[in-house]
Amino acid sequence: MRVFVTGASGWIGSAVVDELLAAGHDVTGLARSEASAVKLESKGAFVRRGDLDDLAGLRAAAEAAEAVVHLANKHDFVNQAATNAAERAAVRTLADALVGTDRPFLLAAGIAGLAEGRPATEADPNPSHGPDSPRGGTENLALEYVGKGVRAGSLRFPPTVHGAGDHGFISVIAQVAQEKGVSAYPGDGTNRWAAVHRGDAARLVRLALEQAPAGALLHPVAEEGVTTRAIAEAIGRAYDLPVASVDPAEAQSHFGWIGAFFAMNGAATSHVTRDLLKWTPTGPTLLEDIAAGAYGGR
Structure with a gap:
């Protein structure tokens, strides 16, 4: 075509x-x-x-x-x-x-x-x-x-559509962690992001x-939901930073504009999409990409 x-x-x-x-x-x-x-x-x-x-x-x-x-x-x-x-x-x-x-x-x-x-x-x-x-x-x-x-x-x-070279949400969250000296997550960190x-x-x-x-x-979704705490912990390990919770009411002041997004729940399934298109994701997971240095760090 x-x-x-x-x-x-x-x-x-x-x-x-x-x-x-x-x-x-x-x-x-x-x-x-x-x-x-x-x-x-x-x-x-x-x-x-x-x-x-x-x-x-x-x-x-x-x-x-x-x-x-x-x-x-x-x-x-x-x-x-x-x-x-x-x-x-x-x-x-x-x-x-x-x-x-x-x-x-x-x-x-x-x-x-x-x-x-x-x-x-x-x-x-x-x-x-x-x-x-x-x-x-x-x-x-x-x-x-x-x-x-x-x-x-x-x-x-x-x-998050992740991978080496990504300048999207995860990249911004990692940058905030470096600037603040702490890898933070909103509230109890149980909100989830599909990836x-x-x-x-x-x-x-x-x-x-x-x-x-x-x-x-x-739904181009490989992972139904990765918790924001798990994301923060992975970034913390990548940059050797402490990990801490931030009050959801303070999320925007801590993270900037992306705070509102990081505090949202964005979990999703893709069962219908996979069956319809015979699509099976094979790429690395979000946490694997962070650990592999896709977003910098040691």
Whole structure:
């Protein structure tokens, strides 16, 4: 297939591009910078220069493609409203371009907030609707296009997609531990984060593109939940730092912006996804990656 990928040079997107190319698909990646364009071209991918605000460019690229994987996001946690607005506009533009084609359209979403007091499942509806909700309510927006002839599906990524070179949440938490001189966790540390290795996540995206039916809610989850205390202890061992609890009310002042996320419960299962796509994760676990030095340390 000819696949258009946004976020193609990002942490997950670059692995997805590699996976798609290895499987024989033609890939066009969205690139904001010359450096990103060069990296994509060196892999054998085509390049579409632009960003999420270039709606005309997004539409043209989607119209020329046989499938779209939307992984980009501005991730501006200071101006979240602008990020959500840009995300919603981009998703609507990409989906509009595919109306009536029955072509796949996969978009990145998240697991956090889907369920309270238990692991989230693929049966859990996303409570986010409308432009003012998290991510601009784009999962539900995309699913509206199933009835318009688009094979839309959601990739509900866990809080951490880990591996060597990751600059995401775990990297930030490790950096805070170094700066504070203590590897901390909120409360009693029993909150859990689902996790998946980057390579396993990329393989799932490729399988979903090739096989998933319209309306699929997919969980790229290898580990149902790793406790925040276990994460803090692993970082503590990696950097030879003491480990301690932080009052949940003080989490944001201790950790900064990521404190609100670290205090959340983000456990999830992936039984339906595994059965549907015949996907079996094989990569290292989160704690194995931390111990192996994926996030620095001794």
